[in-house]
Amino acid sequence: xxxxxxxxxxxxxxxxxxxxxxxAGGGPxxxxxxxxxAAEEEGAAEEERAAEQERAVEQALALVGSRTSSExxxxxxxxxxxxxxxxxxPGVAVRLGAADRLGVADRPGAAGRPRSTETEPEPEPDPSxxxxxxxxxxxxxxxxxxxxxxxxxxxxxxxxAAPGPDRNRHGRRHGHGPTTSWREARALAARSGRSGRSGRxxxxxAGRLPLGQALGYVLAEPLVALxxxxxxxxxxxxxxxxxxxxPWSVRKATGADAGTNRDLGILAGxxxxxxxxxxxxxxxxxxxxxxxxxxxxxxxxxxxxxxATGLLHAKHQVFPGQDIRPRGQECRAxxxxxxxxxxxxxxxxxxxxxxxxxxxxxxxxxxxDVLVLGDELLTAGLPHDGxxxxxxxxxxxxxxxALGAEVSAPQRLGDDAAALRRALTTSDADLVVTTxxxxxxxxxxxxxxxxxxxxxxxxxxxAVRPGHPMLLARLKKSDGPYLVGLPGNPLAAVSGLLTLxxxxxxxxxxxxxxxxxxxxxxxxxxxxxxxxRLVPVVHRAGSAADGRSGGGYGSGGAGTGSGAExxxxxxxxxxxMLRGIAAADGxxxxxxxxxxxxxxxxxxxxxxxxxxxxxEGCFT
Numbered sequence: 001x002x003x004x005x006x007x008x009x010x011x012x013x014x015x016x017x018x019x020x021x022x023x024a025g026g027g028p029x030x031x032x033x034x035x036x037x038a039a040e041e042e043g044a045a046e047e048e049r050a051a052e053q054e055r056a057v058e059q060a061l062a063l064v065g066s067r068t069s070s071e072x073x074x075x076x077x078x079x080x081x082x083x084x085x086x087x088x089x090p091g092v093a094v095r096l097g098a099a100d101r102l103g104v105a106d107r108p109g110a111a112g113r114p115r116s117t118e119t120e121p122e123p124e125p126d127p128s129x130x131x132x133x134x135x136x137x138x139x140x141x142x143x144x145x146x147x148x149x150x151x152x153x154x155x156x157x158x159x160x161a162a163p164g165p166d167r168n169r170h171g172r173r174h175g176h177g178p179t180t181s182w183r184e185a186r187a188l189a190a191r192s193g194r195s196g197r198s199g200r201x202x203x204x205x206a207g208r209l210p211l212g213q214a215l216g217y218v219l220a221e222p223l224v225a226l227x228x229x230x231x232x233x234x235x236x237x238x239x240x241x242x243x244x245x246x247p248w249s250v251r252k253a254t255g256a257d258a259g260t261n262r263d264l265g266i267l268a269g270x271x272x273x274x275x276x277x278x279x280x281x282x283x284x285x286x287x288x289x290x291x292x293x294x295x296x297x298x299x300x301x302x303x304x305x306x307x308a309t310g311l312l313h314a315k316h317q318v319f320p321g322q323d324i325r326p327r328g329q330e331c332r333a334x335x336x337x338x339x340x341x342x343x344x345x346x347x348x349x350x351x352x353x354x355x356x357x358x359x360x361x362x363x364x365x366x367x368x369d370v371l372v373l374g375d376e377l378l379t380a381g382l383p384h385d386g387x388x389x390x391x392x393x394x395x396x397x398x399x400x401x402a403l404g405a406e407v408s409a410p411q412r413l414g415d416d417a418a419a420l421r422r423a424l425t426t427s428d429a430d431l432v433v434t435t436x437x438x439x440x441x442x443x444x445x446x447x448x449x450x451x452x453x454x455x456x457x458x459x460x461x462x463a464v465r466p467g468h469p470m471l472l473a474r475l476k477k478s479d480g481p482y483l484v485g486l487p488g489n490p491l492a493a494v495s496g497l498l499t500l501x502x503x504x505x506x507x508x509x510x511x512x513x514x515x516x517x518x519x520x521x522x523x524x525x526x527x528x529x530x531x532x533r534l535v536p537v538v539h540r541a542g543s544a545a546d547g548r549s550g551g552g553y554g555s556g557g558a559g560t561g562s563g564a565e566x567x568x569x570x571x572x573x574x575x576x577m578l579r580g581i582a583a584a585d586g587x588x589x590x591x592x593x594x595x596x597x598x599x600x601x602x603x604x605x606x607x608x609x610x611x612x613x614x615x616e617g618c619f620t
């Protein structure tokens with residue numbers, strides 16, 4: 001349709017007066033031909049911009065889907081100048097080109113096949129929301145370290161979720177719900193574990209084990225003393241037991257308490273000794289019963305016997321009750337020694353035995369099945385032909401055992417949806433842990449299989465880096481086993497273990513959560529603009545301000561709790577890396593925006609941290 005002047009039927013462009021209509025300012029009238037051409041040019045420009053945006057999106061998706069492990073991999077360390085925009089030092093901002101940002105899925109440790117990325121496209125950071133490191137004398141980072149501090153696009157204000165290649169405009173990953181905050185995810189996992197510890201009737205599952213088999217379990221009921229400790233007055237030292245003031249007449253032990261050699265005095269393990277008359281002394285061994293009417297024990301080195309007179313003299317003043325352990329000094333029968341939920345350690349076993357126990361009532365250890373997913377994984381030899389070594393299979397089982405679980409041998413299922421469905425529907429474990437396949441790639445089968453078998457998704461993505469595609473589900477909505485889906489990248493999987501599996505297993509095992517603690521971090525650590533970040537750290541003793549360290553080999557440092565005053569973030573903290581966490585004794589919980597040097601951060605200890613010596617090497 002055309003107007004009366006023969007112009008185009010396109011509506012007038014904004015700010016361009018229509019033909020034959022005077023301008024608002026009363027100026028000359030614009031001709032219809034000029035108006036039409038201006039409108040067409042404006043519309044063409046808009047169409048061209050839209051087309052360019054569509055082409056950019058298509059190219060980005062093509063890059064994500066087409067990059068394979070056959071591309072050259074970074075080997076060794078590269079100077080920062082070799083990678084434009086990559087700065088030196090821990091936690092520094094990293095600026096990558098578009099191709100680098102979109103191709104991170106296929107760096108070392110990525111599957112070698114088209115999986116959805118864990119790191120989203122990143123805009124320039126807001127200077128007010130991130131902390132830049134000023135450290136310069138640090139080893140160069142590898143390309144994978146760029147993934148340790150991603151900077152995603154700005155949040156959609158209506159959803160508070162970052163859009164990206166695997167999210168739609170509503171902040172949801174394709175087919176899945178919005179992510180959960182890191183603290184909320186951990187709290188939900190802990191609550192799920194506590195509810196899963198009970199049977200159908202709601203009673204806590206428990207069993208009785210002999211002392212020799214109870215190590216590492218958790219008490220299902222309080223440990224109550226069955227007797228006084230000690231059960232009778234005993235000698236705390238080898239020496240002389242005396243009655244009344246000195247000097248004392250030395251006599252030999254008599255009766256059953258003397259044993260076969262009366263000169264040895266009163267020995268441990270004998271029946272009640274004879275009453276000790278006032279002014280007498282007799283030899284006594286550590287742990288032996290104190291005779292009636294005796295009032296002190298004199299250590300052998302603090303006494304002298306005059307052979308001529310047969311009298312015992314004390315070298316120091318003697319006080320009533322000296323070196324005697326009175327009956328019930330440690331506890332009385334009926335006293336609670338340990339609460340329900342306490343871990344049975346070797347010391348707890350000794351206390352239980354002393355208090356009269358032969359067996360303990362404990363919570364059974366959670367049983368865990370581990371399912372390793374991915375066709376690209378090798379179990380031996382060097383990587384080749386697009387295949388990489390499986391790092392998670394050897395790591396996940398021992399890690400879960402350190403958390404108090406009984407773990408079956410890992411099942412390697414590849415990228416087989418039918419095998420995954422069969423493993424999930426036939427497992428009789430308390431928890432199933434999968435590695436990889438939690439995102440939305442073409443061979444990521446975890447979500448579709450969970451939907452097919454009617455599982456209940458409790459956590460579907462966590463606002464934490466690395467590891468945000470992790471998930472928590474219950475395979476049967478009322479009483480079935482739980483599933484923790486770990487991302488395929490190694491450090492991202494560790495993040496999932498500490499975020500979801502650790503609190504869940506604590507709940508299932510009946511163990512109370514340890515009180516969180518905070519330590520000063522020495523260096524500035526860049527955070528994600530919107531998500532929590534977990535960064536491997538080591539504890540150091542000394543002054544965080546001047547950087548002095550007293551925690552190396554031979555310095556007396558022994559891990560958390562032995563005088564550590566600050567923590568140092570480690571290099572090699574990218575999602576696909578294990579080098580940093582292998583040297584760490586904990587993970588720092590870095591809030592969005594990062595932290596400056598001297599700031600206190602929450603620390604998640606690793607299960608074996610106290611047994612590891614501190615070392616810096618090339619990691620800090």
